[in-house]
Amino acid sequence: MGDRWQVVVDRSVCIGSGMCVAASPDGFRLDSARQSHPVAPETDAAEGVLAAAEGCPVEAITLTVVGSGEAVFPPEE
Ligand code: SF4
Numbered sequence: 001m002g003d004r005w006q007v008v009v010d011r012s013v014c015i016g017s018g019m020c021v022a023a024s025p026d027g028f029r030l031d032s033a034r035q036s037h038p039v040a041p042e043t044d045a046a047e048g049v050l051a052a053a054e055g056c057p058v059e060a061i062t063l064t065v066v067g068s069g070e071a072v073f074p075p076e077e
Contacts, residue, residue, distance in 0.1 A: 003045040004066040007038035013060040023055050024048035042066055 007027065009020075016034030020027070027049045028036050043049055053061040053073040063072035 003072075004042050005045050005049065005063045005072055006042050006066050007040070007049065008062045008064075009036045009038060010060045010062070011035045011037070013058050014056075015058055015060075017057055019055050019057065020052035020061060023052035028052060036060070045072075 009028070014036050016030060016036065018030055018034075018036075020036050021030055024046070025048075027039055027043060027046070029039055030036055049063065050073060053059075053063050059074060061073065064070060065072060
């Protein structure tokens with residue numbers, strides 16, 4: 001890996017399950033309204049962050065490579 005990822009949570013979609021926080025405690029936090037947000041808008045590429053995106057039941061989490069904008073999750077069709 002070695003990339004930096006931009007992390008975006010679509011709060012209009014997030015249902016506050018907290019699964020992303022469980023998968024990546026350093027990457028995500030739930031706010032007082034039980035909406036997830038990334039701890040930082042950019043992060044080092046990491047398995048836990050990818051697992052959080054893959055595990056979100058409503059696919060609210062989008063990951064893209066900083067610089068190139070290449071899709072990490074969801075993957076390009
Ligand atoms: S896993 Fe998805 S729905 Fe659940 S809190 Fe995280 S972003 Fe929201």
